[in-house]
Amino acid sequence: MDRVAIIGASMTQFGQRDAWIRELLAEAGQAALADADVSPDEIEHLYVSNMASGEFEGQTGVPNALAHDLAAMPAYTARIDQTSSSGGAGVYAAWQSVASGASDMTMLVGGEKMTHRSTAESTDVIASLTHPVEYKHGVTLPSFAGLTARLYLDTYDAPRESLGKVAVKNHKNGVDNPHAQFRKEVDLDTVLDSPVVADPLRLYDFCPITDGSAALVFCPESVAREYTDDYAVISGIGGATDTHVVHERADPTTMGGVVNSSEIAYEMADLEPDDIEVAELHDMFTILEFLQSEDLGFFEKGEGWKAVEEGVTDRDGDLPINTSGGLKSKGHPLGASGVAQVYEIYKQLSGDAGERQVDADVGLACNVGGFGNCVTTTIMESR
């Protein structure tokens, strides 16, 4: 079977943007079409990854608006929502549209507009994804992160400083990403002395609230060759859920959705964790980078923190993680984040990552919805 290729990608400036969701999506969509050298009327399916344009902005029907704004009619459109992993779910939907033969040219545009709302309002929208039995007691995602971080540090005898070093690393990477929300280094003391949010986690352990959009163009590999010699293929992709009620998990330091989605992706790609050369992980909270790097099989359980301490995941380490700056410094516009992860891997595999470039032919993106409630894992290879 023809593999599914990515032949173009874009992301907008992430941060506080003076533009509505429709404008952000159109900006990324137009840039991705230009990057792929594809005209709007070639698009057969157009997916939009977005969690909550209705709640944030009172605007629904954004896929139709985008088809109109890009002059892509009569392309079929739909919105894909999987909360904070809407982007990864969109990648999976786009992959399926091509792999099923339904579309020979699919565009995915992910985006979210959040900063016009207060942090309390935004947090309330995000918290509505949690299970009512936890939500009504005020247990939000940052609470889960704090509880899990405490358990992880205690269980695996990891120092608090190791979490801070995730923030330091990802901020350092973000300096070289022109689209990142924060392009400044932070030192460990700044992280460790920042205000407590959910003990033991502090302000710099959390990603910001962000506006932004990112887009990708997909087609069968046989079609890709007509457009470019410079494409990447999705060689493995999978998705999986874990309990919606987080406290029901047997071991809260393991994310079952990461384990199960990556097993599907590794099997499809016929690859092992050791084959991965660069990865974008969902560092919404610093602790999540440890959990994912272990649950993806990169490191033994309880040893992800050592990899960060030893520089293994630095840009010049054996397995660079979050070369883009991650959600931590790049920002986290919910529906865009999973798309922007794949954008970064695509750029790395294409040798087009500028100052951030690492040497890699195989990359992985892991996008986490909720607190690991649903996860998509995508493995890509340079052609």
Next chain:
Amino acid sequence: MDRVAIIGASMTQFGQRDAWIRELLAEAGQAALADADVSPDEIEHLYVSNMASGEFEGQTGVPNALAHDLAAMPAYTARIDQTSSSGGAGVYAAWQSVASGASDMTMLVGGEKMTHRSTAESTDVIASLTHPVEYKHGVTLPSFAGLTARLYLDTYDAPRESLGKVAVKNHKNGVDNPHAQFRKEVDLDTVLDSPVVADPLRLYDFCPITDGSAALVFCPESVAREYTDDYAVISGIGGATDTHVVHERADPTTMGGVVNSSEIAYEMADLEPDDIEVAELHDMFTILEFLQSEDLGFFEKGEGWKAVEEGVTDRDGDLPINTSGGLKSKGHPLGASGVAQVYEIYKQLSGDAGERQVDADVGLACNVGGFGNCVTTTIMESR
């Protein structure tokens, strides 16, 4: 290639329900699993068609909640939103998940919980799908329907009464649907004398606001045979958009999304409009049944009204349309409607439609988002 089969289906009671969206989805999901004789742990992908659980109920992340409530973890989940055609978009997503090889057992559950909000609040959520250039002037979907009905009656010299006869026919069909919101006949005078909503359309030209859910179980035909001899196959499916700004359409009495999506579906199924023996159309407003029956190629442009006048689309006519009662009497819980359309065709093709049974081996469902902004058309055949 293995065709995609449907091996089980369910729908809940439609109407005013004392249950939240999570409960409605779980009710339909459990019933569909029972109907298919499939256990939750066999489900690999679980899609939820829903437009606005966040806006209506302050609850997001419902696909994860459903995976949890059905004990279907670690099945992959995502929400598919295409406004009022979310159900049809969900059918397309489920079809793609199986046809791409990503899943050998996919469940789709569509639902919406609306009646706890006032009509004004619900209408405001729905109206947010329209383009801002029209929405800000107060042009809502019922307004488009009124304007289009006036144009249609004038252009094709159709009597006002013909629109009323759509309501009369669909209410009559609904009497025999145990899940319908309204199970009572209405006479033509009642329709024609009901309060004006958007001239020339009156109250009985509109579908109600509804709570409800419906579910389907999909798998490859080769897998279906292991479960049952009584399945249907999706032989054609397609989706297409029209302008998001409705007033930009060259001919507002033609729905380009219906034309284009059905062309894709007919070609895939290698069938012609004349081959269709039963159809579920999106009669959110009576005028839409005329437009779709013409744009799907069942009748010449401007002659759909004659078919209704002549009884062609009655249950005992040559081409029964909306044997379920349609959105008009069955109700229109946005995310469920497109799923319930396919449920009805599945029941008809399986000879399991009870009092509503017609003689048909080929059926079609047409689900319309917005005012034809995005449309999915699904063609099914009995095995």
